[in-house]
Amino acid sequence: MVEAFRCSGRESPWYTAVDGLILLRAQAEQKQTHLVHKPALCIVVQGVKWTTFGAQRLAYRTGQAMVVSVEMPGASQVIEGGSDAPYLSVVIELDGAIMREVYARMDTPPPSVEGPAAFVMDLDRGLLDCAARAVRLLSEPEAIAMLYPTVMREICYRLLAGPHGAALARMVVGTERDRRVTHALQTLRERYTETIRVDELAGVAGLSPAAFHRKFKAMTGMTPVQFQKQMRLMEARRRMLSRAMSAEVAAYEVGYASPSQFSRDYARLFGAPPRRDIERLRRTGLDA
Structure with a gap:
């Protein structure tokens, strides 16, 4: 091999x-x-x-x-x-x-x-x-x-x-509850740009909000909010790199209402503010 x-x-x-x-x-x-x-x-x-x-x-x-x-x-x-x-x-x-x-x-x-x-x-x-x-x-x-x-x-x-x-x-199969939690995860992944309450996701999973929060974190290592935030930030990074999109436009398109909050979250995940990070990626030829 x-x-x-x-x-x-x-x-x-x-x-x-x-x-x-x-x-x-x-x-x-x-x-x-x-x-x-x-x-x-x-x-x-x-x-x-x-x-x-x-x-x-x-x-x-x-x-x-x-x-x-x-x-x-x-x-x-x-x-x-x-x-x-x-x-x-x-x-x-x-x-x-x-x-x-x-x-x-x-x-x-x-x-x-x-x-x-x-x-x-x-x-x-x-x-x-x-x-x-x-x-x-x-x-x-x-x-x-x-x-x-x-x-x-x-x-x-x-x-x-x-x-x-x-x-x-x-x-493949899982219990009925496993399938419903997985369906809630898929809902969050597909609608990551929207504001979705944990109560709504818990309803999809057929669990109380507290029980859903525990099961979601045990499955993914993240809370639903952390999961959604990472999905948003990764997609924004991809759009800035592949479409030459500004940070403000990318932030808005993935669901952020505040460009400054987007910049803070972005730097926390990727280690640098959006503009500096994208410049580094283009200079080094690395993928996002």
């Missing part, structure tokens, strides 16, 4: 011809990057990285993977990598439809359990072989459409049948 990184000749991240398969390479420790994580298996081929979701920090290294089961904002940083042994990672976004299909066909599907929506796991030979087959398909582009769904089906099976299957089962 390491050979694929040597031969790619591409910038990192490399969004490959396989939809949802991304290769990452870093020659050295980097500043943290912020992005909205999709449900995915994030495999470390070489090096060490950490990712934070609110108050939860996950460190994972060679032979391990981070699994994310719901779409949510987070920050990541490579903490071990160099010119002789660069950080290498394979991100495989999980197909929810295939995951549900596999779960329904299992003789003894795992029960759903409550817990964080992201966790670190040790990789076994079966999962590593699946990831290697997925990467090898890049040299056979004509075979991707036919063979990659089969690889994805095996990945989903091995995740559900493995020691962390119960944690992944919530992504």
Whole structure:
């Protein structure tokens, strides 16, 4: 699998011809990057990285993977990598439809359990072989459409049948309450520019505001307000970088009524005010 990184000749991240398969390479420790994580298996081929979701920090290294089961904002940083042994990672976004299909066909599907929506796991030979087959398909582009769904089906099976299957089962079925909390999370993600009261989200989840707040934070590591704020700030950053949008316009479009509050929140998350941060990103060529 390491050979694929040597031969790619591409910038990192490399969004490959396989939809949802991304290769990452870093020659050295980097500043943290912020992005909205999709449900995915994030495999470390070489090096060490950490990712934070609110108050939860996950460190994972060679032979391990981070699994994310719901779409949510987070920050990541490579903490071990160099010119002789660069950080290498394979991100495989999980197909929810295939995951549900596999779960329904299992003789003894795992029960759903409550817990964080992201966790670190040790990789076994079966999962590593699946990831290697997925990467090898890049040299056979004509075979991707036919063979990659089969690889994805095996990945989903091995995740559900493995020691962390119960944690992944919530992504597929979960309890009625889990599904309603996840629906409330999706509502907040889709309507992040709006002013949404926690009472309204709690009603979607069928919980009291206090109980919803506890469950949401246990799942994502963030309060609903923190989740929405990160979604707004990441989207504003993306718009300023890709559309040359001013901070004031970006702030307004993502739901901020006060440009000064936006600037304070932005600097707190990204380490610099909007203009200085965007100038740095353009100068260094880094992604937002």
